[in-house]
Amino acid sequence: MSIELDATTYIHAKPATAHSYILPAVVDVLENSFQEANETAVFDLGCGTGGAAAVLAEKGYDVVGVDPSKDGIAKARTAHPDLPLEIGSGYEDLSSRYGTFDAVISLEVVEHVYDPKAFSTTIFDLVKPGGIAVVSTPFHGYWKNLALAVSGKMDDHFMPLKDHGHIKFWSPETLSTLLVETGFEDVDFEYVGRIPLLAKSMIAIAQKPH
Secondary structure, eight states: OOOSSTTOOOSOSSOOTTHHHHHHHHHHHHHHHOSOGGGOEEEEETOTTSHHHHHHHHTTOEEEEEESOHHHHHHHHHHOTTSOEEEOOTTSOHHHHHOOEEEEEEESOGGGOSOHHHHHHHHHHHEEEEEEEEEEEEOOOHHHHHHHHHTTOHHHHTOTTSTTOOOOOOOHHHHHHHHHHHTOEEEEEEEESSOGGGOSEEEEEEEOOO
16 A cells, blocks of 8 residues: 555646755765766656756656655656656555666655555665665754754744654655665765755765676
8 A cells, every 4th residue: 555645736847946055966976876868768767847857858868657645647648748758656666667777766766655564675676776766855953953942943844744744754864774684785875955964955876786
């Protein structure tokens, strides 16, 4: 049973605000990991309205994406009719449906999922041996949480009243543990949006063994 954001309503099909500081780093990761974009297959798990997938496709990557939101995929298909973006859940056997990819990206999604271990296993199964997973999520660390507490912004940040809000709050340690326990290795992190100690988001880059 999927407990992802199936009911989410998306306003537009442009890259989300967070993508303004996440996507450039993701593009750099892919460019540093693979020699030719047009020879690199990328799967976008939780593609939303297709903004990130469209940016990567424009750069030459062969992109496939899924999202559980019917509304999101409808907007994605309208805005990007040439991209193979379909309804799909991170709890499904997506590798049997789509095969495997050089890279799987999942941007600002893992904080929304009820069963992150199942979600991470889906990512692992989609990555080719020797390929990478690129997973971004809001950053939580001691100094950032301390700054939130001192500034009185804890309620705003961890707001439980927001519809379709975050239900998991990841640190580098916990996200790395999730990925390693799934089978990935050599997990590295990049921090984006602010200085690393107060970063808005972190990006985990994890290698699947050959």
